[in-house]
Amino acid sequence: MQLVVVADAAVVPELPAVARSVAGRDEAVEAVTFAGVEVPAGDLARELGGHGVARLHVVLHELLDEYAPEAWGSALATLIDRLGPSGVLAPATHRGTEILTHAAARAGLPLATNCVRLTADDASGHGGAGDGTWRLTRTRSGGVLLEDAELTAPVRLATVAAAVETPQVPLQAADCEVVESAVDVPPELARTRVAERVASETGLSLSTAPVVVSGGRGVGGADGFVVLEELAERLGGVVGCSRVATNNGWRPHRDQVGLTGTKIAADLYIACGISGATQHWVGCMDSAVILAINTDPEAPMMQRATYAVEGDVHEVVPAVLAEIRRRGGAAAAAGSDRSAAEESEPAAAPPVG
Numbered sequence: 543m544q545l546v547v548v549a550d551a552a553v554v555p556e557l558p559a560v561a562r563s564v565a566g567r568d569e570a571v572e573a574v575t576f577a578g579v580e581v582p583a584g585d586l587a588r589e590l591g592g593h594g595v596a597r598l599h600v601v602l603h604e605l606l607d608e609y610a611p612e613a614w615g616s617a618l619a620t621l622i623d624r625l626g627p628s629g630v631l632a633p634a635t636h637r638g639t640e641i642l643t644h645a646a647a648r649a650g651l652p653l654a655t656n657c658v659r660l661t662a663d664d665a666s667g668h669g670g671a672g673d674g675t676w677r678l679t680r681t682r683s684g685g686v687l688l689e690d691a692e693l694t695a696p697v698r699l700a701t702v703a704a705a706v707e708t709p710q711v712p713l714q715a716a717d718c719e720v721v722e723s724a725v726d727v728p729p730e731l732a733r734t735r736v737a738e739r740v741a742s743e744t745g746l747s748l749s750t751a752p753v754v755v756s757g758g759r760g761v762g763g764a765d766g767f768v769v770l771e772e773l774a775e776r777l778g779g780v781v782g783c784s785r786v787a788t789n790n791g792w793r794p795h796r797d798q799v800g801l802t803g804t805k806i807a808a809d810l811y812i813a814c815g816i817s818g819a820t821q822h823w824v825g826c827m828d829s830a831v832i833l834a835i836n837t838d839p840e841a842p843m844m845q846r847a848t849y850a851v852e853g854d855v856h857e858v859v860p861a862v863l864a865e866i867r868r869r870g871g872a873a874a875a876a877g878s879d880r881s882a883a884e885e886s887e888p889a890a891a892p893p894v895g
């Protein structure tokens with residue numbers, strides 16, 4: 543059996559497809575979720591059935607009612623032991639990665655993360671579970687490196703990236719049965735647990751905002767973010783930052799973009815006084831348009847950005863804001879689907895380098 547982990551509120555449709563493609567001829571695809579996943583199990587089962595998943599195991603314990611990575615990982619390890627799947631796939635989200643990492647460590651099994659291609663080692667591409675090897679391509683170093691690897695084990699564990707190559711395999715919709723499974727969870731495993739949920743005032747988060755206005759060392763301090771806040775608000779976006787800004791206590795860690803922060807794919811990313819170190823770049827490189835504002839035309843961010851403005855952030859950002867005000871307000875008020883890049887274009891010079 544191939545087991546798909548539903549760790550977040552939404553089913554990632556690529557996961558059952560990949561699971562079907564690596565399943566042996568007589569292997570079913572089943573799924574596991576946790577009491578704390580915010581979607582009712584019946585709704586998940588209906589959706590999973592449409593992707594050919596035969597059974598949804600809901601793991602129950604009072605300590606699993608809120609997200610708790612160690613406890614969820616331990617519960618998953620118990621279920622792997624109980625069900626004996628030959629493969630376990632989770633989405634390469636924060637949750638999916640955390641849970642599978644804990645489960646792998648507890649079960650003593652190898653784990654391949656961030657797979658963008660995954661096949662069973664079988665000439666036909668199907669039914670390859672027999673010799674226990676998966677061939678995979680996965681991203682390393684935040685996405686700047688692709689690695690080909692083989693995973694051989696009695697139970698193969700992998701997280702699957704959103705950008706995974708979706709295999710074309712026959713699909714037979716199933717009536718997905720919901721099965722509740724009680725597990726033991728030692729109380730000390732709930733030491734890392736969601737304690738409170740705070741909704742953002744705008745309803746936008748760093749990972750979903752269409753526009754992100756980010757500041758780095760060049761902004762000069764916490765006060766330097768005030769104009770960035772206003773620009774973000776007028777463009778219908780949120781503020782982000784580099785690690786220097788979080789290390790200096792100018793912004794909270796939840797605002798950090800990058801390898802050890804949040805990976806974004808905004809419509810427009812404005813990098814103010816940010817050099818564009820690799821660890822920052824991998825967090826913003828998937829944005830559709832990148833505008834860099836920097837005094838140094840040789841800074842990597844200036845070299846890679848779609849538009850680069852050579853200048854002092856303390857002069858350029860107020861000038862952009864003044865122009866937006868002169869035009870009568872905010873991009874958000876004028877219609878948020880209008881590209882924010884168009885709003886800032888007058889201030890933008892052609893790409894440098």
Ligand SMILES: Cc1cc2nc3c(=O)[nH]c(=O)nc-3n(C[C@H](O)[C@H](O)[C@H](O)COP(=O)(O)OP(=O)(O)OC[C@H]3O[C@@H](n4cnc5c(N)ncnc54)[C@H](O)[C@@H]3O)c2cc1C
Nearest residue numbers: 758759760784785800801802803815816817821822837855
């Ligand atoms: C394991 C590891 C993980 C990391 N993870 C992350 C991560 O997730 N995110 C992250 O951001 N970093 C991360 N880093 C740190 C990263 O390597 C850089 O040190 C960091 O991104 C630099 O931040 P910065 O661009 O703000 O500062 P700097 O590199 O110091 O750059 C400041 C820039 O501001 C410009 N500037 C100065 N004054 C002005 C001005 N007045 N107007 C306009 N421009 C000006 C300068 O020309 C310069 O280009 C990580 C590092 C490691 C080792």
